[in-house]
Amino acid sequence: MKRTIFPNRWLPWLLLAPQLAVTLVFFLWPAGQAVRQSFLREDAFGLKTTFIGLENYAALFRDPQYLNSMQVTAVFSISVAVLSLGMALLLALAVDRMLGSARIYTTLLVWPYAVAPVVAGIMWWFIFNPTIGIMPYVLRQMGYDWNHGLNGNDAMVLVVIAASWKQVSYNFLFFVAGLQAIPASLREAAAIDGAGPVKRFFTITLPLLSPTTFFLLVVTITYTLFDTFPVIHATTEGGPAQSTNILVYKVFNDGFLGLNLGSSAAQSVILMAIVIGLTVIQFRWIERRVEY
């Protein structure tokens, strides 16, 4: 990387100032507040505050609902990552083989990314609505009684599909770019040596795509941890019986509906730690190991 040297010591700080101010006010300060709040027990109105140390955290790890939420989040994140990365790669490979029409397909496939998560959630909610939706009707013809209002697995499938659908577009774009960066000569050389398409994919394309894949994996998991809130809110609201109550939704539920700010703050601190962990892995470990 090329280093830019500023002649003036203050200019870089000045240029950074607006961004730093935003980060400070909207990220660091609230995050600090969350950490502080997580050590306190407080009534909803903030009239009585007691310092209780780590009791909020201890209570969380004793709470079967919280452990359940962790498990649900793991299942949800992994499913969304696998589904959205897999679909995106498949579509990217298909588009990569196109010559003239690749551009049109790319544009069309990116559209869902422009859809707001809430809208995506509501749309899937309509499609899968047990009373008025088309999918339950089709499934019933096939002998499956779809009801995500009562069946936790159905609900999980629904939110995974709704959350992945949007993310496929984003992942797809990166995969298309990644594929284009692979020199055609490598694949041609392999083809001449007698490697079939499947062999070529697994020995050349996939390894060369690994930096993109790892990057997308981290981005997608971060996405599932935070940005899927509207999808859950618009479809299942964490139900039935907490079977889709992912960590970020529980933070909202306990804090903003239940007004249990201490526990909610402790949960957001844990969530923050998970994401910091993921970011460290991305920067320290993956970036070093993956060949560019």
Place this chain on the structure above:
Amino acid sequence: MIRTTIRTVTVSSLALIASLSAAQAKTEIQWWHAMGGELGTKLEEIVAGYNASQEEYTVIPSFKGTYPETMTAAIAAFRANEQPAIVQVFEVGTGTMMAAKGAIYPVYELMADMGEPFDPADYLSSVVGYYTDTEGNMLSMPFNSSTPILYYNKDVFEKAGLDRDTAPKTWAEVEEFGTKIMDSGAAPCGFTTGWISWVQLENLSAWHNQPIGTLENGFGGIETELTVNGPVQVKHWENLKTWQDSGLFQYGGPTGGNDAPPKFYAQECAIYMNSSASRAGVVANAKDFEVGYGMLPYYDDVEGAPQNSIIGGATLWVLQGRDEAEYKGVADFFSYLSSAEVQADWHQFSGYLPITQAAWDLSKEQGFYEANPGSDVSIQQMTLNTPTENSKGLRFGNYVQIRTIIDEEFQALLSGQKDAQGALDDLVSRGNVLIREFEAANK
């Protein structure tokens, strides 16, 4: 946390703008409410009527979203010292509001301090009982209170060979009628219901004079514990599960049960239990059939049933920390709100209960109940008997979350993960954990 901060910032900047523009002569009173749609329009009409009736005060209503959203917005505003003078809070938030001693201005105190004529005896005790402390002092001003009643499809009843003018009185009859309706092919489902928590657990308990919790359902103190895993509740939930399996009962979803009304409107389910305030919606949507009304069903082998049903809906709480002048206005506005004319108008329009005897009498005088059959079922059911300590209402801390637990355990029952006793036992133990947390935070 990020969201709180953003909200706080917006709220405070909005309030700043509001206070700058309020430098004129009239005292402005902020009222945050959760009435959307037609009810919201009606509410604004009432406020406009008040603002036009006098010169000193202007009440400014602001719609803040759903009940939980309104309540949390007001609490966040209070923490930022930008609270409105009046906030509408739903009945399950009562425990939280009451415990916030330094944050609320009890209505009886407000009226006394401001020298506003106020007689608690004017109000229907079954309505205000929910919002009075153990000494009988009224803490908040009831505004929209309703109680669940039974709606049925007269045409389907007739098609099934039943008497179109007789609503089922007992659960045995609900089962009998429902089976007939399904067997005759008049409708594919017997009954559905909104609000599992409110109708099929809390009201079920009160209606059968069974305790919902210890210490007079929590009225006696925050050391209370839930007791809804008694034999009557267990039997009822067991029945609901059996009926759901046989198709006699169809589940309408958690919280308010959004899927329930369409099932009734589409003539899929012949009987429907929901708030008396749903009446306007039911009448508007029941285009192809005639609607009948009845009281909630009861089990006739339970002694003391039917007792009386309990209310839901919301009341107006006054928050501390505003100017004295504003509180004078609030007291004046409350007198206007509870006047017989305003109350009767609101009651007749919305299906909410009249909160005063005078408003009820006025509605009778005006011939409203004769012209609208079924519109007085709710009041009769509320006032059927003098409320006992089991049927006065309920008051538990963290009850918003406990309501969610009720839905979750009910879903666990319907999906076959637990039996009725197991679901209700788990509900009680999970609920009690939250009540203990609330006790710890409010001691």
